[in-house]
Amino acid sequence: MSLTGDDDGSTPDLCVLLTTTSTEDEARVLAAGLLEAGLAACVQLSQVDSLYVWDDAVAEDPEIRLMIKTRRSLAQATVAWIEREHPYEVPQIVVLPALAVGSGYLDWLIDVTSAAS
Numbered sequence: 269m270s271l272t273g274d275d276d277g278s279t280p281d282l283c284v285l286l287t288t289t290s291t292e293d294e295a296r297v298l299a300a301g302l303l304e305a306g307l308a309a310c311v312q313l314s315q316v317d318s319l320y321v322w323d324d325a326v327a328e329d330p331e332i333r334l335m336i337k338t339r340r341s342l343a344q345a346t347v348a349w350i351e352r353e354h355p356y357e358v359p360q361i362v363v364l365p366a367l368a369v370g371s372g373y374l375d376w377l378i379d380v381t382s383a384a385s
Contacts, residue, residue: 273368280374282366283340287350287359288318288331294355295332301353302336306384307346309377310337339381340365 273280289295292313299311312335319328338346343363350361369377 270371271368272371272374273366279340280366280369281339281341282369282374282377283338283343284364284366285334285336285338285343285346285350286362286364287334287336287354288316289334289355290329290331292332295334298350298353299334299336302338302346302349305349306381307342307349308336308338309380311335312337337377339378342381342384345384 287298289298295313299308299313302308302311314333314335316331316333317328318331319326321327336346347361347363350359
């Protein structure tokens with residue numbers, strides 16, 4: 269497999285955004301919206317148990333994590349979209365850069381998200 273980034277010194281135009289919702293229905297609505305807007309090429313959903321501090325107390329809730337694959341160049345627009353559409357008062361939004369990515373996957377991701385550029 270040929271990698272873009274890391275070994276060749278370049279930085280691929282790919283990042284992963286993470287956010288969570290309280291229900292699968294909410295997660296699916298966000299995922300569909302991101303895909304339809306061309307802001308994401310892929311969104312993976314997984315169940316997680318979240319422990320966090322809220323209102324000075326430790327809380328624990330089941331949540332659905334969205335792992336959103338998009339272009340680094342679309343990260344700001346994707347974050348703005350999530351902030352606008354997310355049902356949480358303070359949504360988790362974390363952007364992780366990719367050090368390297370399979371060149372075929374990157375080509376596909378860029379093609380799928382090119383309309384939003």
